[in-house]
Amino acid sequence: MTSYDAVVVGSGVIGLTTAWRLAGSGREVALVDAHPAAGASYAAAGMLAPVTEAAWGEEELAELNLRSVAGWPAFAHELEAASGCAVGLRNEGTLLVAADGSDRAYLEELLDYQSSLGFESSWCPAGACRELEPFLAPGVRGGIFAKGDAQVDNRRLLGSLAEAVRRSGVTLVAAAVDAFSTVAGHVAGVWASGRELEAPTVVLAAGWASSEIAGLPPGAVPPVRPVKGQILRLRGAPREPVLTRTIRALAQGSSVYLVPRGDGSVVVGATTEERGDDVSVTAGALYTLLRDAARVVPALHELELVEARAGLRPGSPDNAPLVGPASIDGLVLATGHYRNGILLAPTTAEAVLAVVDHGTLPGWAHACDPGRFAARRADEVAAARYLATTGDGS
Ligand code: GLY
Secondary structure, three states, X not given: OXXXXXXXXXXXXXXXXXXXXXXXXXOOEEEEOOOOOOOHHHHOOOEEOOOOOOOOOOHHHHHHHHHHHHXXXXXXXXXXXXXXXXXXXXXXXXXXXXXXXXXXXXXXHHHHHHHHOOOOEEEEOHHHHHHHOOOOOOOOOOEEEEOXXXXXXXXXXXXXHHHHHHHOOOEEEOOOEEEEEEEOOEEEEEEEOOEEEEOOEEEEOOHHHHHOOEOOOHHHOOOOEEEEEEEEEEEOOOOOOOOOOXXXXXXXXXXXXXXXXXXXXXXXXXXXXXXXXXXOOOHHHHHHHHHHHHHHOHHHHHOEEEEEEEEEEEEOOOOOOEEEEOOOOOEEEXXXXXXXXXXXXXXXXXXXXXXXXXXXXXXXHHHHOOHHHHHHHHHHHHHHHHHHHHOOOO
């Protein structure tokens, strides 16, 4: 048995950032993952998009996302200094364009919603869109410009975090976590490839697989599931980039995004599919993504297709993450980030550190409190009991 101050389960962007922060606070930390940095964080596009990802009914999450994007430049600066590796943060803003008249009507409504929340976004007429991005199709009907929505090169970010983690003295354990070890009803460590790693704090940051690890009582298992996203990478010429900023589009009701990298390549994503842990790449997804992307940027047809893969986002019942104390002592959750894992990594690590230091989640992180699902379960049980006693439940 080996003992640490904290064991972090999962080495994607959330686990890496959290392990780095915990080690920075002077703790002995182990980071455990059989396949480090190979999951959703690797497949991702790296958008930091609180405005263009905001959906109706997710106002609390949007507030958290805005807080996180504001902290990203300082975080990137600190990480690059600690690791010596650039992360490719870019802040040219994001343009969300409409391919036809009904897409435009939808975006106009969306802009009203964004304005009601005080977001920094504005209408960009068709001509102005093409001035910003000359390769946009002539038929594009205008769009929303979100100047604060940024992007980071997620693969460089993972490399930079891995180096910072290594330099901060974290013990890397390349093993699968089979089970939590529990003592007198609280989590006291993990079993990883037959070896026990003991710690008073275990941080669960295993993305969608956070619900798959044995050893927790049923009520303490986080309600996360895999949500498949198929995504493509196209190679372009660095000197003649087809885009200078992230383009998102509504193309005849179908959503697509195009994220340009410094080397001229473009990431095109992504499907949203409820198919369990299936990571196959399908012809239909490839066709749909390329069709929709080329509707708004026809020049994409000329680029070389270099990668097609599927990642599994960790989805939660309300699309907000679960960050904070679990319902069993000794376990802190940092999972369920769904579409915003890269964006929320620094904020999540800050919240986890606060929980480990003070035992409670800071007020600004209220939207991620895992306790909200326990309260819902209790309501459901009470409602079922009521219906059973009144006879209305038959
Ligand atoms: N945040 C982009 C996606 O989940 O596809």
